[in-house]
Amino acid sequence: MTPRLWAVLTLAVLAVALLVVAAVRVPWSSPPAPRADQVAALRDLPADAVARGRAFHAALRPPAYFSLLLGLVISLILGLTPLGARIVAAAGRPFGGNWIAEALLGGLAIMLIGQVATLPLAAWRETVLRRYGLSTQTWGGWTVDLLKGMAIGAVLGAIVLLAFFGIARLTPDWWWAWLAAGAAGLVVLLSFVLPVLIEPVFNKFTPMPAGELRDSLIAMAARDGVPVKDVLVADASRRTTALNAYVSGLGPTRRVVVYDTLLDEAPPAEVQAVVAHELGHAKLNDVFTGTALGALGAAAAVCAAFLVGSWTGLLRLAGVESVTQPRALALLLALAAIAGLVATPLQNAVSRLIEARADAHALAVTDDPATVEKMDGRLALKNLSDVDPNRLEYLMFASHPSTVERIAAARAFARGER
Numbered sequence: 001m002t003p004r005l006w007a008v009l010t011l012a013v014l015a016v017a018l019l020v021v022a023a024v025r026v027p028w029s030s031p032p033a034p035r036a037d038q039v040a041a042l043r044d045l046p047a048d049a050v051a052r053g054r055a056f057h058a059a060l061r062p063p064a065y066f067s068l069l070l071g072l073v074i075s076l077i078l079g080l081t082p083l084g085a086r087i088v089a090a091a092g093r094p095f096g097g098n099w100i101a102e103a104l105l106g107g108l109a110i111m112l113i114g115q116v117a118t119l120p121l122a123a124w125r126e127t128v129l130r131r132y133g134l135s136t137q138t139w140g141g142w143t144v145d146l147l148k149g150m151a152i153g154a155v156l157g158a159i160v161l162l163a164f165f166g167i168a169r170l171t172p173d174w175w176w177a178w179l180a181a182g183a184a185g186l187v188v189l190l191s192f193v194l195p196v197l198i199e200p201v202f203n204k205f206t207p208m209p210a211g212e213l214r215d216s217l218i219a220m221a222a223r224d225g226v227p228v229k230d231v232l233v234a235d236a237s238r239r240t241t242a243l244n245a246y247v248s249g250l251g252p253t254r255r256v257v258v259y260d261t262l263l264d265e266a267p268p269a270e271v272q273a274v275v276a277h278e279l280g281h282a283k284l285n286d287v288f289t290g291t292a293l294g295a296l297g298a299a300a301a302v303c304a305a306f307l308v309g310s311w312t313g314l315l316r317l318a319g320v321e322s323v324t325q326p327r328a329l330a331l332l333l334a335l336a337a338i339a340g341l342v343a344t345p346l347q348n349a350v351s352r353l354i355e356a357r358a359d360a361h362a363l364a365v366t367d368d369p370a371t372v373e374k375m376d377g378r379l380a381l382k383n384l385s386d387v388d389p390n391r392l393e394y395l396m397f398a399s400h401p402s403t404v405e406r407i408a409a410a411r412a413f414a415r416g417e418r
Helices: 003-025 035-044 047-079 083-095 099-131 139-170 175-202 212-223 260-265 268-283 286-308 312-318 326-366 369-382 391-397 403-414
Strands: 205-207 231-234 245-248 255-259
Touching (some): 003 175, 003 286, 035 403, 047 326, 047 369, 083 099, 083 326, 099 326, 139 175, 139 326, 175 245, 212 231, 212 268, 231 260, 245 268, 255 260, 255 268, 268 286, 268 326, 286 326, 312 326, 326 369, 326 391, 326 403, 369 403
Antiparallel strands (some): 205 231
16 A cells, blocks of 8 residues: 555544544533523622623633634644745755754744734733733743743744654655654653643642641542542742642652642632542543543644645645645644644533543542532632633633533532432
């Protein structure tokens, strides 16, 4: 068979593997959360706080939507016209058109164009967060975090670009096979190293202080059958007043992290409810599920890029001869932007199902639906959530069940509905 037929076959196998992993690992039904209970929950939440949350999200929509639209438009202009190829070529010209210079400097130039163009919208979003009291950062701290993110993106991008175009030069017909394996491996590697290399760049993590709360959390994890050596506290208050907790990492790098703001604002029983939710993610290996889906998706994307990249009409639009040229970098990013826009609603749908399952786990572990309901309300009101969002916006962008859904699920659990 030709490399193209092998790529089609590999893409089909990866698609089937994605479906199998999703079928086995994703809970395709949610715990009951009757709409009548959702409406009742909406009535019971403080009306002024609900209105403030809705006003906050209304203020966030313009910069968020404009940033999404502007980023997509820039990607399409650079990738589907010769402009992107010309920029990459110009970046490499002082070095005699060397492919490494084109890949690294051209990639940096393309990245900076998008970053600089959307920077005013990011600043607009920050002003909204400040106006509503969610951001505690100075503009200097905000800028430092922005530069840190760009630096990490540049390093990871440089590694990916050198690997992509280097392997493509070494094996012009089979580069997609090597890079598909490499992309999957990179996703797995990042899941391991993110907690120990990337997260500490933005936050300081310290063990939760010894005491009754820490002992109760470790004991709860032991009863739940989840090996947790410690619970870490992130200094989130240096940038936000929002309350949160999360689990990240795989194997030896897995950890449960709570924001210091959560410890300051919530009573111990509610902190236990939040950690019980995170223990659900750990016990059910949700990070592994996300990593497996991400790795398979990354490998499939490489195969798809190889197949789509042989479309001569598309190459003519971009002003390049092959997707394996560094000058095709903008075209590849445009294709990635389109794929991301299409995949995001599906990814969020999967995330909502997984989060609903972790909510159910917290209810089962604590057996205290009243406290879980109070916790859901506190998180929503303190974080200025839109507790019952517009349905289309919810389907497109929500990664978690809405607040009224979570409260309704707690009330259904209290009635014995599972």
